[in-house]
Amino acid sequence: MKILVTGGAGFIGSAVVRHAIAKGHSIVNLDSLTYAACIDNVASISGSPNYAFEQVDIRDRPALDAVFSTHAPDVVMHLAAESHVDRSIDGPGAFIETNITGTYNMLEAARAFWAANARPDSFRFHHISTDEVYGSLGETGQFTESTPYAPNSPYSASKAASDHLVRAWYETYNLPIVMTNCSNNYGPFHFPEKLVPVIILNALAGKPLPIYGNGANVRDWLYVEDHADALLTVLENGALGRTYNIGGENEATNLDIVKMICAILDKKHPGTAPYAEQITFVADRPGHDLRYAIDPSRIRDELGWRPSVTLQQGLEKTVDWYLANEPWWRALQSRDGVGKRLGKTV
Incomplete structure (x- = not known):
């Protein structure tokens, strides 16, 4: 298939x-x-004959x-x-413009293209979203695909709105769609503002x-390469x-995650004292939502x-x-917001 990936x-x-690309798609x-x-x-794939790049804003x-x-x-x-x-707490406007208006633009551009090409049955608009649209769980239970939406942050509210737009374009215009809502991702190439890369890089730098x-907030942690495989x-x-809800089947508190990273670093890159200090x-x-957990039964079954x-x-x-790719993350250290506490606005 020739796949148009936004945010690639x-x-x-x-x-x-x-x-x-590894699976043979363009x-x-x-x-x-x-x-x-x-x-x-x-x-690693930019030289492939099956790859093209377009620097375009989905708001355009x-x-x-x-x-x-x-x-x-x-x-x-x-x-x-x-x-x-x-960032959505400090500046929600960008989230409204990109996640809602940008998704609207993508739907309309896709619909116009699909209609102009005789509405092929094979066409798909795959919208990738988050489990945060479902809100927060208590100590028990899991999100299913029928869980009511109850977003609690400007980010999750904007993603919930985009989900509703995609479903409406399917019901109203018959645009062929599939949707996925995923749990917390982590892995290589993670921009250093989220928990896992922040902890790794702060630990290496000797910072708090x-x-x-x-640290009791619970998330279901999904390795990003597993997520990519699920999406395809x-x-x-x-x-x-x-x-389809996509989860890693790995619930852990934020404190657990940090302690696990510290223990791994103690073994692979020991410092003068345990990193947990x-x-x-x-x-x-x-x-701040207390707990997310995904019921992955549908995609599994x-x-x-x-x-x-x-x-x-x-x-x-x-x-x-991260230990093997210091030049990659060093180059990002000067970007806006990296290494700073955000989201304090009340």
Whole structure:
């Protein structure tokens, strides 16, 4: 297939691009290269004859139309989004413009292209979203595809709105869509503003390892390369109009994650003292969801997909990658917001 991937220079998007090229697909990578994107994320496949790059903003509808006309993709994988909860607290406007208006533009550009090409049955618009649209769980229970939406941050609210737009374009215009909602991703090429890369890099720098509140917030952790494989599985085999929740089957508290990373670093890159001594608890962010957990029964039972790595294995792979790729993350240290506490606005 020729796949148009939006946000393909970002963390998850670049994993999708690399995985899809490895599986023999052709890729058109559409990315505006905002602060969290890095073209080096796809350097390993940039010379492939099956790869093309378009620096385009999804808020620019005429530019999107031009990309569809030029490349005539078979399917779309829409990952481009503002995604950092802390940044959404400080500046929600960018999340509204990109995640809602940008998704609207993508849907309309895709619909126009699909209609102009006799509405092929094989066309798909795959919208990639997050489990955060479902809100927060208590100590028990899991999110299913029928869990009511209850977003608690500007980020999750903007993603919930984009999900609703995609479903509406399916119901109203018959645009062929599939949707996925994933749990917390981690792994190589993760921009250093999220928990896992922040902890790894702060530990190596001898800086405090900041944990919100008491560290009891629980997430289901999904290795990014497993996620990329799941997304291609849904694109290729998912039922039209269907939503699939993708989880790593790895629940852990934030404090557990930090302690696991510290123990891995103690073994692989020992310092003068145990890294856990750098752990610092900081004031919680507003609207911080207590717990997310995914019920992955649908994607497992219908499509036969399960994650391939355990949390311990995935974190060790991730630490190994950051230790081996210092030039990549060093180049990002001066970007806006890296290494700073965001999301304190109340």
